Amino acid sequence: MKDFIRDFAVCPVCQKEFSFDKVASTSIKISSYDLDLKPEYRDINVSLYSLITCPNCYFTFQEKDKDYIYEYLNSLNTEEVKLFLNKIDKKSLPEADNSSSKSHEFYATQLMIAANIYAILGLPSEVVKILIKFAWYYREQNEEEKELGILYYCGKIIEKNYQTFSEEDYIFSLFYLGYINYRLNNKKEAANLFDYLLKNYNNPTNPYLKAAKFLRGELK
């Protein structure tokens, strides 16, 4: 069985088609989860392939959004995205690479570009998901200060926007706000957030509620 499958996407900004490698579902193996449900992958680091970049204009988006990302673009925000992409000094960046041999450096570049693009598109819950992956990236590199910096910034975006999120993203985001407070040593605020979630939502299959219950126990 092959570990990667070649797929194609059309850039919603410059309309160029490009190929990318995605991990075959049979090659996604998780050995454990961190306290915030960051998966620890065996063999292939699947997160690395969750973002794809147009090699022509550097528009970068989540692979899961490839069939409907164009729905979020209109003439106004497309111009804003183009301005942002033009401002990036592409010569100083690693070359766009959507292949199975993508480097960690290029993945970090993709995270930075994607976080900016989803912010321009007015999708803060997606910005949160990308920033959490950015924090995971620094955790894997053992750069705790940078990880905490990203988590702090992510917490600010959650605080500003969570009331507009769908129920699924609301639970996910409030769990992370609790986790971020836990990591930043604001134990009381973390406990309050977990208590709020556990009091108001009772879905035994939701992994974030389970993780909230576990972390709440750690805070006693």
Ligand SMILES: [Zn+2]
């Ligand atoms: Zn493009």
